[in-house]
Amino acid sequence: MTQGAASSSLPDTPLIEARGLSVSRRGRTVFGKLDIDVHAGERLFVLGPCGAGKSTLLQSLLGFVAIDAGHIRLLGRDCRREADFAPLRGPIGMLFQDSNDQLFGPTVLEDAAFGPLNQGLDPAAAQARAIEALLQVGIGDLAERPVHALSGGEQRLAALAGVLAMQPRVLLLDEPTASLDARSADHITTVLASSGLTMIVASHDDALIARLATRRLSLDAPR
Numbered sequence: 001m002t003q004g005a006a007s008s009s010l011p012d013t014p015l016i017e018a019r020g021l022s023v024s025r026r027g028r029t030v031f032g033k034l035d036i037d038v039h040a041g042e043r044l045f046v047l048g049p050c051g052a053g054k055s056t057l058l059q060s061l062l063g064f065v066a067i068d069a070g071h072i073r074l075l076g077r078d079c080r081r082e083a084d085f086a087p088l089r090g091p092i093g094m095l096f097q098d099s100n101d102q103l104f105g106p107t108v109l110e111d112a113a114f115g116p117l118n119q120g121l122d123p124a125a126a127q128a129r130a131i132e133a134l135l136q137v138g139i140g141d142l143a144e145r146p147v148h149a150l151s152g153g154e155q156r157l158a159a160l161a162g163v164l165a166m167q168p169r170v171l172l173l174d175e176p177t178a179s180l181d182a183r184s185a186d187h188i189t190t191v192l193a194s195s196g197l198t199m200i201v202a203s204h205d206d207a208l209i210a211r212l213a214t215r216r217l218s219l220d221a222p223r
């Protein structure tokens, strides 16, 4: 269950909206009757101890985890079925907690170009987008590296580059600075801050939260 509702008094239509969201896993309620509104430019941080449901919330908002009850509207569109969510996984980019869930390679460059290719860009334009995203996160030198030959932190950056290469309007980021050394974490924090993008971020990183959060939502400890 939630401790703090995430609401906003901004007048524009929320980019991410959830009403009465309830999700259970293995028969146990993870959270119930959660309301969320995230407007353009906001950076909502989802906080809470391990197992509180931060990842589950992000995944349910993009249709990767089924909800028990509630209503989700993304970019002004009602989302109920996979066919509703699928076209929005691009305009709304998701960084999963486990980079292995989204790195398919074979090389870092090809992986980052995959999303733009899928969006219909020609190969040269997709590659240009991918290179731009790799440079943005600071791993241009890893472009030709096989994704399976990356460290955990490098995988994190490669996965983030793949998300940014799709030029999303909204980011859902699950522990974006996990596995990163202090310098890389600081760089990514700066990249995210300067992006101006709307985002929902699950994180335990106090420095990231302090620099980026415009609002916070705390989930209860699991019972």
Ligand SMILES: Nc1ncnc2c1ncn2[C@@H]1O[C@H](COP(=O)(O)OP(=O)(O)OP(=O)(O)O)[C@@H](O)[C@H]1O
Binding pocket: 025, 026, 030, 048, 049, 050, 051, 052, 053, 054, 055, 056, 057, 097, 202, 222
């Ligand atoms: N794939 C899954 N199948 C079944 N249950 C799951 C799955 N993933 C997570 N859970 C359960 O759902 C609950 C919420 O987990 P979740 O990963 O969302 O928490 P979290 O707040 O993101 O935790 P952490 O801070 O450790 O990443 C936990 O009880 C967890 O055991």
